[in-house]
Amino acid sequence: MSRRFFRYGFSVVLLTAFCLLPTISHAQSAADLQSQIDANNKQLETLKAEIVKFQQQLDTIGAQKNTLQSTVSSLTISQQQLAAQIKATQNKIASANLKIKELTNSIGDKETLIVTNQDAIAKALRVIAEDEETPLIATLISASTFGEAWLKVDQALLFNRALAEDINDLRTMRTELASNRDEVMVAKTKIVSLQDELSLQKKSIDLQKTAQQKLLADTKNQESTYQKMMANKKADEAAFEAALFELESQLQYVLDPSHIPPAGKGVLRWPLSNVFITQQFGKTSSSQRLYVSGTHNGVDFRASIGTPVRAALSGTVLAINYGSVPNCQYGKWVLIRHPNGLATLYAHLSDISVQKGAVVSTGQVIGFSGSTGYATGPHLHLGVYIAEAISFKQFTCWNKSVVTIPVAPPNAYLDPLSYL
Secondary structure, three states, rough: HHHHHHHHHHHHHHHHHHHHHHHHHHHHHHHHHHHHHHHHHHHHHHHHHHHHHHHHHHHHOOOOOOHHHHHHHHHHHHHHHHHHHHHHHHHHHHHHHHEEEEEHHHHHHHHHHHHHHHHHHHHHHHHHHHHHHHHHHHHHHHHOOOHHHHHHHHHHHHHHHHHHHHHHHHHHHHHHHHHHHHHHHHHHHHHHHHHHHHHHHHHHHHHHHHHHHHHHHHHHOOOHHHHHHHHHHHEEEHHHHHHHHHHHHHOOOOOOOOHOOOOOOOOOOOOOOOOOEEEEEEEOHHHHHHHHOOEOOOOOEEEOOOEEEEEEOOOOEEEOOOOOOOOOOOOOEEEEEEEOEEEEEEEEEEEEEOOOOEEEOOOOOOEEOOOOHHHHHOEEEEEEHHHHOOOEEEEEEOOOOOEEEEEEHHHEOOOOOOOO
């Protein structure tokens, strides 16, 4: 038994030394990967600072007089900001890929150790099986001295203890392996999310460039032409507001509070990632100055052209307008009916990413903000309605084209901020 034990012990030492070789190699690789991840994180901090700087510039321009130059500058800075955000997202994707590689190497090490330990345990069990063929009393009797007999007993105890520790180590490694695999799945999910975000950012910058090119083409880079366009838009907006108010005044609706959820925060989610309100709902000093009705039937948010707009709640797309008639009413808009009796309108979009009749989930991107329709600057108009009170009416645009618009009685318009 003594020869078998030491022969087995020597084999285990060799196996342990052999299985450590790939671990050492991966350890060096892991250090390189971590170094790259740290470098990416450092670059990410620089990009974040650039993005904040661009936002500060946009805020400064937003406070200035609305001119062609300020509008062009705003579009240019927004494009630079989006380019920095794209780099930041690509950086995050690269870091996530490096983390996956690091975890994959770790999984490979664990799998190698598990296989090695399983082989060692199998050999150990074979040794035990062979030794069990000889009764312990026979082994002790065969010893030439009393000391040798005790040595054999000690060796057997040490052998069994080492085997039990090896089995425990194997169980620990299996737990770590399962944990590493879970981390890989989380990292892969993060990459998919980042790739979706990257696609949105690339779409946004394309919309920014298109808007800038159209603006320069329409104005021929002349400030006087731009100001004339803005004046015409304001006049058209006033005409639209008057027509809309007349339509709404003709409608009647008996409000039944049981058909809608009670006002409360969190019933709806914010449609934008960054929230800055430029016009409140209802009667305000601005609404009395801007609208014929003296009241604003939604909430306006500041949003650069191409900013992703998200559904405030899951529901079904009741209607959309792709803006086939330029500079008319709400421009491109999406209307979603929700299961709780509310409906939400997202207006002045630069692009729409859903179809009529589609079922959307809370937070899903349904379009991108813009300045289509009667809007003198890029923003998102969010309206909240009692869904059952909505009807659709024909509206004649300034160029005599007829479009369909959603309308509701005045008491069926709700304050979005009561639910956000």
